[in-house]
Amino acid sequence: GKKFTRVAVWFRRDLRLDDNPALMAALRAGREVVPLFIWAPDEEGVFTPGLCSRWWLHKSLRALSAKLAALGSRLVFFNSKTTKEAIVPFVKENGVQAVFFNHLYDPISLVRDKGIRTLLQGNGVHVESFGADLMYEPWEVLDEQGRAFCTFDSFWEHIVKKMPYEPFMPLPCPVALPKVEDEVKGNRKDLDDLSILADEELETTEHLGEKWTPGSSSAQMVWNKFICEKLAFFKTQKAMVHSDCTSRLSPHLHYGEISVSCLYFVLKKMRLSLASVAGNEQHIQSVDNFVRQLGYREFSRYILFHNPFTHERPLLEHLSAVPWQYDQDLFKCWQQGCTGYPLIDAGMQELWSTGYCHNRLRILVGHFFVKYLNLPWQWGLKYFWDTLIDADLECDSLGWQFLSGCMIDSKPFSYIMDYEAEASKFDPDGKYVKKWLPLLARVPAKYIHKPWSAPPAVLRAAGVDLGVSYPHRVVLMSEVQRSVAYACQVLEQSKTGPAEG
Amino acid sequence: GKKFTRVAVWFRRDLRLDDNPALMAALRAGREVVPLFIWAPDEEGVFTPGLCSRWWLHKSLRALSAKLAALGSRLVFFNSKTTKEAIVPFVKENGVQAVFFNHLYDPISLVRDKGIRTLLQGNGVHVESFGADLMYEPWEVLDEQGRAFCTFDSFWEHIVKKMPYEPFMPLPCPVALPKVEDEVKGNRKDLDDLSILADEELETTEHLGEKWTPGSSSAQMVWNKFICEKLAFFKTQKAMVHSDCTSRLSPHLHYGEISVSCLYFVLKKMRLSLASVAGNEQHIQSVDNFVRQLGYREFSRYILFHNPFTHERPLLEHLSAVPWQYDQDLFKCWQQGCTGYPLIDAGMQELWSTGYCHNRLRILVGHFFVKYLNLPWQWGLKYFWDTLIDADLECDSLGWQFLSGCMIDSKPFSYIMDYEAEASKFDPDGKYVKKWLPLLARVPAKYIHKPWSAPPAVLRAAGVDLGVSYPHRVVLMSEVQRSVAYACQVLEQSKTGPAEG
Numbered sequence A, B: 001g002k003k004f005t006r007v008a009v010w011f012r013r014d015l016r017l018d019d020n021p022a023l024m025a026a027l028r029a030g031r032e033v034v035p036l037f038i039w040a041p042d043e044e045g046v047f048t049p050g051l052c053s054r055w056w057l058h059k060s061l062r063a064l065s066a067k068l069a070a071l072g073s074r075l076v077f078f079n080s081k082t083t084k085e086a087i088v089p090f091v092k093e094n095g096v097q098a099v100f101f102n103h104l105y106d107p108i109s110l111v112r113d114k115g116i117r118t119l120l121q122g123n124g125v126h127v128e129s130f131g132a133d134l135m136y137e138p139w140e141v142l143d144e145q146g147r148a149f150c151t152f153d154s155f156w157e158h159i160v161k162k163m164p165y166e167p168f169m170p171l172p173c174p175v176a177l178p179k180v181e182d183e184v185k186g187n188r189k190d191l192d193d194l195s196i197l198a199d200e201e202l203e204t205t206e207h208l209g210e211k212w213t214p215g216s217s218s219a220q221m222v223w224n225k226f227i228c229e230k231l232a233f234f235k236t237q238k239a240m241v242h243s244d245c246t247s248r249l250s251p252h253l254h255y256g257e258i259s260v261s262c263l264y265f266v267l268k269k270m271r272l273s274l275a276s277v278a279g280n281e282q283h284i285q286s287v288d289n290f291v292r293q294l295g296y297r298e299f300s301r302y303i304l305f306h307n308p309f310t311h312e313r314p315l316l317e318h319l320s321a322v323p324w325q326y327d328q329d330l331f332k333c334w335q336q337g338c339t340g341y342p343l344i345d346a347g348m349q350e351l352w353s354t355g356y357c358h359n360r361l362r363i364l365v366g367h368f369f370v371k372y373l374n375l376p377w378q379w380g381l382k383y384f385w386d387t388l389i390d391a392d393l394e395c396d397s398l399g400w401q402f403l404s405g406c407m408i409d410s411k412p413f414s415y416i417m418d419y420e421a422e423a424s425k426f427d428p429d430g431k432y433v434k435k436w437l438p439l440l441a442r443v444p445a446k447y448i449h450k451p452w453s454a455p456p457a458v459l460r461a462a463g464v465d466l467g468v469s470y471p472h473r474v475v476l477m478s479e480v481q482r483s484v485a486y487a488c489q490v491l492e493q494s495k496t497g498p499a500e501g
């Protein structure tokens, strides 16, 4: 027998039915299970999802809704100023005896979830929450003194070698779901009624569907395709921005369409079978390296959980003193991909038109933003948040903190990347640049990343007119060196120790 | 019994083994058959193939060479100032008793072929030539008075309804080929030795292989894919520049990798089986319409054959008087795709980076070139010739003559296209523009073809800064109307009758 007559499952960024602990627990506990989705964007303030991310959410909810319907259930929709305005009355009016949800770790969610739990429990409602977004909860990974780790390497080594138990094994998808009775209603009748995207925003995001398919079925397909076709080469190819050799799972993972636990066990099994045959060392290393990427994601939530300010302030406190240039024109140049540095410009144009670019490009354009243009990383973080289709507060924060030199793990602030060397490393033949900047298509690979150094005859043959068909550089290396040196000088006078966990 | 001990087959733009009448005749006539390719670019003067076309030729010859080798033969290579310098001594020194080749129809080829024939026959060599590039030879399609037709419609109607016989049925591919004895040599040992592409040109054309695969096997695959997946929708979709619904056979057809006769009979058979089942009217119309496109190609050779000047001078003689503006800056703007007219700019950037753009775009950018920028069509024709991967003197000439108003079939010179209407017709949602101009990706479809008319708020939301991230228009409609009116006035004073066939 089940304990409750009617229970609710509150979906947030866990838009899947397989390996969904809250859903499974609800099914075991209640005869009728009501899935909820509450859209309360104001609640997230400045970090309301950006345009592309909201496009994704809208589509993913449609896919989730269809899956629930296929199994006999339906998603119940709410749009409200705050979550509590929606869920507390709903629970009362519909005789919901228990509410189940999976954890989120960003500061905004943590505060809201705690508030909801207190309210509901105060009203005599059973509340249960589960981990579903990570291999391990942030409070499970501590050193011997029970303190949080400060560096990725120590964090990851602990997980790989010292955790006494494995992640939870993924749960299967329910075979069927109970019907949600007709009288159970949200305050919005369907998904379109939620207004996640305004009408004009629908128009301005049409193009995203050319390249992305949200939803857990799509996530599964993307994953299967990746492990079959690309994973074997991940270690050696992952940094090549042209070759499309990473998984592109990030938007699916952000909205929880596929579980990390599921990825983990598939990889573990794969590793075992690879290890049983000679000649697979490279493939095994690729598997390990890919798991490490999932590790950065774990770390992104871990860091923000233990330092719930790193989406706004440097982890290393003294970096607050960097004397940024608040140059709006340079900011715009960077956004529009017209800095005169081809790989930067190509990356920014891909980002703008698709909502995505490769991790190495994020580091390059981010580093360029911070060190070459001397603009504040918080501006970059927010621009990425507003523009990325996989916008994720924890990952975005981790990335910008890392590349800005704000973490113990970072290179010192004085480090300036060698643009040409990095560009040649990640886009050796310039295929990426030639794809996104078609007017540079005929520039020989030798000069593609530094057209300013090509002899006039070469530029002429390639049809490039610097300053006309492709811009001159907005900043020169000498200027960069000067401004970084100045910033270091300022920092030196204010340096303090690392942030406490 | 075969008549000759050793014969030669001179390959030019018939780089295939199936349905190759010269090859088949050579096999029937000679015990040993020697395939030749002679690279004599100087001979073609200003119309030496452009960069992309030479890239194609190089690859196609490699494919042909491999096919010949697979059947036991090999291609013999020559590089010389003129063809005669290569072929006449070769024929003599190697005891070649006969030479077989298929017809070409452009003026340069006609003159050269006649010269070669005379020389060889004068040396007692048997020479035989065949039609292999067209359904009908240009001298077979005449009106009752034995004169050439002046308009496409009359030409095509005659072919479809009044030709007393069908095109030649395509010949099968030889099952095997005789060995070419080791002592039979050209003056270049292999394809790379031909120097069709200079070393630096190899670098500047690397990107083409991402999108194109020359050779007759590839042609066959492209064709099969087209008739299976797209032909049914050709009639209604062919003009949509985004949807990739045309065949993309033009580079294959230019180099004769697949024969028009082969396409014709496949379509004829398909039409018969479609007609035997109800409900296929649309598909049948698509088949007919596609055959009509092949008809334009037939017409392109027909026109140039009967008027061997239309790659340089207007078919309608009085159009020689158009007072063009020879503005190099505007010419460059157009080439680089920065006119401020999104569809024009997108098309020119695709053309530059891939060597190809859709027929409707060729007309649009060509019309824009001639009527909006008032530049001479011969400049455009030459730029296309140098840039197109399917560069073909007859088709290029026909296109520019047609859109410039230089043909009886053309709209009068006073016609000015409505840019917005045409753009909305051929790229209704602006998907094409958004693909090639990523900084315009977020402009709503309503304004995508006329960003200058979008409210500032819309432009801001789409991140477009006119004059900065996207250029202002280089020419306004009022200026266009004025310059066309002036040109018409000049023409009126010098008009004469149509060119005689």
Ligand SMILES: Cc1cc2nc3c(=O)[nH]c(=O)nc-3n(C[C@H](O)[C@H](O)[C@H](O)COP(=O)(O)OP(=O)(O)OC[C@H]3O[C@@H](n4cnc5c(N)ncnc54)[C@H](O)[C@@H]3O)c2cc1C
Binding pocket: A238, A246, A247, A248, A249, A250, A251, A253, A254, A293, A294, A296, A297, A298, A300, A357, A358, A359, A360, A362, A363, A366, A384, A388, A390, A391, A392, A393, A395, A396, A397, A398, A399, A400, A403
């Ligand atoms: C400045 C900056 C900002 C970033 N902002 C985001 C963001 O908003 N959302 C987001 O999902 N990722 C962000 N990342 C991390 C990373 O770039 C993306 O996760 C990755 O590029 C997504 O592509 P993929 O799924 O093919 O990655 P793969 O290489 O296939 O990695 C698989 C998964 O591992 C995780 N992952 C990989 N690299 C990282 C990393 N460096 N940090 C955290 N997780 C990682 C992601 O979940 C990813 O989907 C950012 C990185 C930087 C440097």
Ligand SMILES: Cc1cc2nc3c(=O)[nH]c(=O)nc-3n(C[C@H](O)[C@H](O)[C@H](O)COP(=O)(O)OP(=O)(O)OC[C@H]3O[C@@H](n4cnc5c(N)ncnc54)[C@H](O)[C@@H]3O)c2cc1C
Binding pocket: B238, B246, B247, B248, B249, B250, B251, B253, B254, B293, B294, B296, B297, B298, B300, B357, B358, B359, B360, B362, B363, B366, B384, B388, B390, B391, B392, B393, B395, B396, B397, B398, B399, B400, B403
């Ligand atoms: C200004 C201008 C210049 C052109 N220059 C060339 C050129 O250099 N080489 C070239 O092959 N085509 C040229 N064309 C014709 C046409 O644009 C291309 O043949 C066609 O776009 C090629 O794409 P497709 O093979 O997918 O065509 P489809 O629509 O699939 O047509 C099938 C075939 O029919 C023939 N064809 C179609 N349209 C035409 C046409 N209008 N004129 C002549 N043949 C046609 C081509 O051989 C083509 O491959 C030009 C057209 C214009 C308006």
Ligand SMILES: Nc1ncnc2c1ncn2[C@@H]1O[C@H](COP(=O)(O)O)[C@@H](O)[C@H]1O
Binding pocket: A151, A152, A153, A289, A292, A293, A296, A359, A360, A363, A398, A399, A402, A409, A410
């Ligand atoms: N300590 C770190 N913290 C955050 N990101 C890191 C750290 N170390 C490396 N990275 C990022 O992880 C990615 C790949 O690192 P790796 O696979 O370890 O070479 C790069 O995108 C780096 O930006």
Ligand SMILES: Nc1ncnc2c1ncn2[C@@H]1O[C@H](COP(=O)(O)O)[C@@H](O)[C@H]1O
Binding pocket: B151, B152, B153, B289, B292, B293, B296, B359, B360, B363, B398, B399, B402, B409, B410
């Ligand atoms: N008489 C003509 N001569 C040359 N090209 C033409 C002519 N009529 C139409 N075209 C071209 O043929 C293509 C399609 O025409 P259609 O399929 O007949 O609508 C367009 O590319 C036109 O440019």
